[in-house]
Amino acid sequence: MPIKETAVLDVKNLAFSYNHWPVIEDITFSLVLGDYLWVIGPNGSGKTTLVKNILGILSPKSGTIRLFGKDLRAFDRWNRIAYVPQKIAFFDPYFPASVREVCAMGLLSERDRLSRFGADDDTRVDEALDRVGIRKIRDRRIGELSGGQLQRVLLAKALITNPQLLFLDEPTAAVEPSVREDFFAIVDDLNARGTAIVLINHDIAGMHIHNNKILYINRRQVFFGEGKQFCLAQDMSDYFGSYQHVICHQHTDDEHDTGGN
Amino acid sequence: MLELFTYGFIQRAILTGIFVGTACAVLGVFLVLRRYALIGHGLTHVAFGGVAVGLLFGRQPFWAALIVTLLSSFGILKLQERMKIYADVAIGIVSAVGMAVGIVIASIAGGFNVDLMSYLFGSILTIGMSEFIVSIVISCIVIVFILLFYHDLFAMTFDEESARTMGIKVDRYNYFFAAVSAFVVVVGMRVVGLLLVAALMILPATTSLQVSRTFRGSLIISALAAIISVVVGIVISFWLDLPSGGTIVLVNFALFILAFWIKKLFLEKGDAAPDLGPNS
Numbered sequence: 397m398p399i400k401e402t403a404v405l406d407v408k409n410l411a412f413s414y415n416h417w418p419v420i421e422d423i424t425f426s427l428v429l430g431d432y433l434w435v436i437g438p439n440g441s442g443k444t445t446l447v448k449n450i451l452g453i454l455s456p457k458s459g460t461i462r463l464f465g466k467d468l469r470a471f472d473r474w475n476r477i478a479y480v481p482q483k484i485a486f487f488d489p490y491f492p493a494s495v496r497e498v499c500a501m502g503l504l505s506e507r508d509r510l511s512r513f514g515a516d517d518d519t520r521v522d523e524a525l526d527r528v529g530i531r532k533i534r535d536r537r538i539g540e541l542s543g544g545q546l547q548r549v550l551l552a553k554a555l556i557t558n559p560q561l562l563f564l565d566e567p568t569a570a571v572e573p574s575v576r577e578d579f580f581a582i583v584d585d586l587n588a589r590g591t592a593i594v595l596i597n598h599d600i601a602g603m604h605i606h607n608n609k610i611l612y613i614n615r616r617q618v619f620f621g622e623g624k625q626f627c628l629a630q631d632m633s634d635y636f637g638s639y640q641h642v643i644c645h646q647h648t649d650d651e652h653d654t655g656g657n
Numbered sequence: 658m659l660e661l662f663t664y665g666f667i668q669r670a671i672l673t674g675i676f677v678g679t680a681c682a683v684l685g686v687f688l689v690l691r692r693y694a695l696i697g698h699g700l701t702h703v704a705f706g707g708v709a710v711g712l713l714f715g716r717q718p719f720w721a722a723l724i725v726t727l728l729s730s731f732g733i734l735k736l737q738e739r740m741k742i743y744a745d746v747a748i749g750i751v752s753a754v755g756m757a758v759g760i761v762i763a764s765i766a767g768g769f770n771v772d773l774m775s776y777l778f779g780s781i782l783t784i785g786m787s788e789f790i791v792s793i794v795i796s797c798i799v800i801v802f803i804l805l806f807y808h809d810l811f812a813m814t815f816d817e818e819s820a821r822t823m824g825i826k827v828d829r830y831n832y833f834f835a836a837v838s839a840f841v842v843v844v845g846m847r848v849v850g851l852l853l854v855a856a857l858m859i860l861p862a863t864t865s866l867q868v869s870r871t872f873r874g875s876l877i878i879s880a881l882a883a884i885i886s887v888v889v890g891i892v893i894s895f896w897l898d899l900p901s902g903g904t905i906v907l908v909n910f911a912l913f914i915l916a917f918w919i920k921k922l923f924l925e926k927g928d929a930a931p932d933l934g935p936n937s
């Protein structure tokens with residue numbers, strides 16, 4: 397089966413309420429391997445809530461979520477999925493853990509509950525830290541790291557099982573632009589190897605139009621489709637506001653740069 | 658000096674203190690980092706109420722305290738889940754109610770205030786053989802369980818939401834923590850006293866967090882701090898004829914201050930590294 401046809405995520409009519417207050421409603425979209433989905437929308441539009449429902453952190457009010465063809469409630473292959481939360485904002489700088497310990501934590505999704513770590517696992521931790529360029533600081537306490545380094549640790553933890561579906565929630569909030577570029581170069585490389593990416597990111601100004609799908613939500617789903625379709629929706633500026641202009645402007649530049657049509 | 662360790666009651670006291678202290682200290686690291694540091698204190702208040710209930714009916718205050726404390730510990734979780742209130746508030750509510758029940762029952766029944774005081778302050782130097790065995794067995798069970806599920810417990814302590822996305826049954830482990838905390842409090846109550854149990858759950862863990870650079874290291878340092886404080890505390894209390902529980906707590910506090918200064922003088926210089934690039 398071609399890589400593009402393998403379904404990794406299928407969401408249908410998803411709704412979630414908090415204390416009877418609807419947070420998201422009627423969300424429907426699907427992804428296959430190799431997709432790069434950019435979830436956008438205003439503050440408080442339900443983007444993080446959507447991802448937390450998909451990952452089983454929150455329980456939906458209604459709708460269905462299927463991961464790799466299996467209903468979320470019966471899904472147990474968590475090593476195929478990884479999640480990099482919006483961590484910096486509420487990270488405890490005094491937490492006593494080394495870079496190596498945090499990265500190794502990612503292996504738990506493929507383990508039996510009572511299994512121990514061995515020498516092979518140490519090698520995998522080093523390889524994961526190498527991929528994100530921070531092997532030299534593997535013995536540092538995480539509280540001593542800068543924001544960019546910490547995000548790389550969390551990315552290494554996510555990558556260590558070679559996931560096929562990676563969720564990133566504002567992964568580079570509060571880090572410098574140069575660090576952000578390095579971070580997304582690693583994510584792009586993963587995507588090029590077939591990993592489906594779901595990215596929530598406020599900072600659209602610094603983004604390239606490498607995402608091939610866009611999901612725009614504002615409590616309800618406003619748009620889901622290819623980036624090009626999003627740009628062609630000229631009469632939707634009331635819904636998209638500055639998002640459409642900025643993204644599509646970059647999209648045009650990107651096409652010129654790469655000689656696209 | 659060494660003659661002291663030939664006495665049977667001293668040997669029992671030190672061994673019991675080492676096992677109960679290690680269980681409290683290892684569990685304490687998880688509780689402190691998960692912002693449940695006060696659950697030990699809260700549950701000791703509840704256990705006090707449970708003891709009063711047991712004494713009122715004239716039988717088995719230990720088992721009455723265990724049942725009441727276990728149910729209250731689960732009640733703290735339920736309060737958080739159902740009423741969406743913070744952990745410290747839930748602990749505060751349950752501990753206040755537990756203490757109130759104890760005081761009211763003691764007042765109504767009268768006559769067993771002396772017994773209640775012995776549970777409150779304990780007496781590690783006078784424990785009997787059966788208490789010695791029960792406390793060591795339960796402490797071992799707690800330590801072994803924590804070591805067996807170490808990786809999962811570490812992951813959910815670091816980030817509960819991410820732990821869920823790795824297939825870790827976080828809710829199940831939350832009840833595990835609640836049950837283990839209740840067991841440790843009630844076992845420790847009879848042996849070292851309610852006040853000391855709460856202190857052993859917070860002080861060694863906080864001491865270790867001052868100096869440890871790894872999670873595994875913080876568990877080891879916490880256990881060592883508890884063991885050192887128990888042995889040194891018992892020796893000092895014996896020689897100077899001081900209350901053993903209070904002396905152990907004060908030695909613990911001295912270790913915490915020592916660790917704080919070690920951190921200040923030697924460990925903080927490398928903190929807050931600037932973002933100099935990926936391999937900095």
